[in-house]
Amino acid sequence: MWLHVRLSEVCLFLQAMFILACCFSDMESGPIATSGSVQPNGDRFKIEGRAIVPGVKTQDWISSARVTVEGEEYIGFLGTDGSFVVNDVPSGSYVVEVISPGYKFGAVRVDITSKGKMRARLVNFIKTSEVIRQPYPLQLRSSGPRTYLMKRETWGWTDFLMNPMVMMMVLPLLIIVLLPKVVNTNDPEMRKEMEQSMNMLNPNPELPDVSEFMTKLFSGSKSSSSKAIGGSKASGRPAVKRRWCQNITCTSGLRNYCNWSCHGNYNAIFKKSFFIRLYNCFLSRVFFPSSEIQVCK
């Protein structure tokens, strides 16, 4: 690598005519001189630039700021107008930073050839040879004050109530409380309608889908005799309920509750559990995407 650099330097010397055009091309392959080591016949150069903190007077921040080149290898101070010069820098590649305890500044990499030609580019530690040119003399603009401190989380009623999770819990609760009062659940037709709409809510691919269920239901009612209607009604409902129970999707947080509702006596608690299940399904739909849904039992 070193040889290559030396050779390319020699080449550059020979092709003096093209120096202006191509003197930077060899920089990609490696440093011409490392920082810190002084070239035997090398000259010293200066890095110039200007730092600006928008909206802040210079006297408010320059006294605590300084310019560092490659750590503390070379140090410059800021002038009263925010400009700076770092003198006595040998050729090489350096990271130039404005350090101020109050304000953020981005770092810039400055390459100085042995001829003293300067170039500024963005610092990229991963792709070290990548060149995204920056203006030279450097124009460093602060991106704002530094944030060192974290804000404490404070607790307020409004924060609590406006929390989306709480909203999701409260709204369905209201539905549960209010819906039975609005809709007459004792009406069997209404109930059936709701059962169907419930199933519509649950398009779970692992489970028999609604159409299948409907065909079963209809074929069953068609095939059965008229005297068995009452019986089929009586036996059909538990079946439906069992299906429901399977349809009720839940995650670990809701599992206990779900288990309880699966094992319970459906006929007895139907009136209430229907809405609980409705609520459950609603919750599971809202909170958990289909991939994470498990079927209880």
Add this chain to the structure above:
Amino acid sequence: MKPPAKMSKPTSLFVIFFSLFVMSEAVFEDQVGKFDWRQQYVGKTLFAHFDSHSQSSKKLFLATDKNIFASFNSRTGELFWRHVDKAGPEGTIDILLLHGQDALMVVGGGRLLRSWDTNMGGLNWEAVLDTGSFQAACFVAMQDTVKHVAVLKKAAISLHYLTNGHQKWVENLPDSDTVQYQAVYSGGEEEVYVLGVVPNSHLTIIAYSLEDGEIIKQRSVEAPWLSSVESSCVVVGHGVLMCVDTATLALYALPIQSLDLEVSPGFQPVLVSSQPHPARSPISEFFLQLGPDHHVLLQLNADGYTIAPLRDFQPAFLVSFSTTGEKTVAAVMTPKNETVKKKKNVACAINLFSADSGRRLLDTTVIFPLDLNGGKPFKLYVHAFLKKDDSVGYRVLVQTQDHALTFIQQPGRVVWTREEALADVVTMEMVDLPLTGTQAELEGEFGKKADGLFPMVLKRLSSQVILLQAWLAHLWKLFYEARKPHGQVKNEVTIETLSRDEFNLQKMMVMVTASGKLFGIDSKSGSILWKHYLENVQPNAVFKLIVQRTTAHFPHPPQCTLLIKDKDTGLASLHVFNPIFGRKSHIAPPALPRPILQSLLLPVIDQDYAKVLLLVDDQYKVTAFPSTKNVLQQLQEMASSIFFYLIRSDQGNLSGFRLRKDLSTERIWEVVLPTEVQKIVAVNGKRPNEHVHSQGRVMGDRSVLYKYLNPNLLAVVTESTDAHPERAFVGVFLVDGVTGRIIHEAVQRKARGPVHFVHSENWVVYEYWNTKSRRNEFSVLELFEGTELYNSTVFSSLDRPHLPQVLQQTYIFPSPITTMEATLTEKGITSRHLLVGLPSGAILSLPKMFLDPRRPEVVTEHSREENLIPYAPEMPIRTEWFINYNQTVARVKGIYTAPSGLESTCLVVAYGLDIYQTRVYPSKQFDVLKDDYDYVLISSVLFALFFATMISKRLAQVKLLNRAWR
């Protein structure tokens, strides 16, 4: 080893996401200044100027040996601003001149000329000077206005404009190879005079024209007695050069006049003169110092030939001139009375004398106590001003030998004191504070043997009563103080009131400074509780501070030992003291006639509970301290298990020794790292007070990866002697200190130092400079025994057949670093963080989790289970992780960590130019209620629930009753 150049975006996003959730380390807004403090220092003063620009100005400008230019508030001693230049000879301040609002500085041995705007603290301009070593500089005035500055170098003189620093002219000095040019002078005429000397031959005076730098006059004066212009010549009056002949004590004002004065034997007489304004000639009065405390005020008569003594001052420590308006006064510092010299404090008096008559001015005496323990007064800086009634008032800055600055105002009030020795802390320790009487009583209850049930109960009850009493007294004190106005309540910490707090968070910081001054600082408030100046410490001495006995062994006082070693000769001496009070112990340390190579503190204790310190001299003989019979007997018994190592970095030699029964040693192993290839930079073992809580790590598949916890492991870092970027390398060797076995060897190619590293538990983290990619890289080595432990009960270096498995990973760190340390807690349960000092003065708390060689490149189920962060080549630096927020610590040299009584809390002291003390909670405060614990919310919820149950109970009753009625 090398981080892959490409980084997939999702990974980095994931890391950021992860870090947002994982990271707890940040300072909250309300914690600012709650348990942390910072003290800023500047170092030993070289030049000091008062701002005489306006009468009411409070500014004081200092230039120091730490290459700092600072502006102070002279009323409070606080910093206005401070500019920290590069350390070392490239940033040294050669001279500081003040003119109006501008401060002029020559930096780096005549490298740069800088002009500062003292009002704003910004740079006016900076000019590069021609090469050549700096000799002198002065302002040059023309028609009563100062427009130029002249800089004299070894072989050239140059004149610069004050407004922009541009060079007006530069002239080579004639015969610069034989003549030593040492002084430059301008008295307001159109000429600049350069004074040079050929030692013991003649004096050369050259006058340059201000306009174009032409030589107007050149004159040479025979002066065979003169060796240096700088030390023995001053310009007095209208261009009269006054020189003192040290041999015969004659004063030469060109016509030679011999004075009838007696000089102290072996003392070089010193001349002090004053030039109040660069546009005018110096005053014709001057001081001649004849002995360490003997000064004479002399006057050059108007004829310019005769000298008349005005007043003789003996004893007088220091003298200084000061000018205000048209009046020039001389301040003289004298000891108040000689008789009280035995005491620690000596009262000093400062008087003002009129310079032109030598008469004492009325009402100008200032008497103040001077701590002679801090060394002699060294320099006096006087700021005189005219009062409303046209009399002269003044303020004085006294600099003593221990670098302390004391600011005194009339009448005899010490306004502030700055202990500038603390700008160069070399080493430090934190010592637990002693228990109070009641605490000791409580602790004593557990220590004693049980003597029956009933007495135990009684004792417990009595101690509870004592506690209750103390609590009531505390409450009463709170109540009493609450009635007082706020300003009067002073919670001053004194040595007498010091006692340990509940969680052992407050400790005594014992700090050793390079100047040989020791300090005891309260870690809670930062106030200096004691100081002790060791007078005859060589400037190049190295220090090692050892805590031999902690405060836990009441009634034996705690004991610290400071090993002071001369770097050149290797001869050492011990200073034994009590770390709480700073007093020198009456225990006589052993005489050490031979150079000391190594010191080691054994866990063996003598009958007074002091740990035994072993000192190995250059003949490999061992001296024990304390060396009582008991200790020697114990040493004999366990001699075969005491091992130590020696490093000879100049020979590239690392060798291990074992102690013999007769306190001689035998070499048992040796590792040679050839010095032609590489040199040993640093060797570091583990900290002896470090605890490791968990023996292994549970992996994703529920198996355990056991850590290789070798307490004798040494990390040896080497750097290649070849500094070429392509061939340079950094080596890390892990060597067992008992057997000399090389456990692991890692070589980082195309890398160079400075290497910073931390060695702890089963890992080594090191940082180096990658010469190829020009960036700093962190590398972590972790050692594991594998999934099975060889011997789970005890670790023996002699019986470990299997080499550990070593994992390594490397990361890019986007900033250079200055120092590195790991947090330390009481039991080692809390997760570890690395504290990294950055050149910007910030201290970054970097979770060790980021430096884990098991960070996977591809996330799997197992790695997620283990909470491993996916690998990302670049280490993040977030300003929220800066534990010192905007309280930057300039030139961080060391970070000291100490455990507190709370497992979650680690005490941190960062020192360099400044001192910063804080606490860190690497795993948050899991063992105490947090600062933001919401008592109101919790209690209100509790009360609400309580009332809700009451009401619902009542309602249920009513309902039941109603149902029963139905």
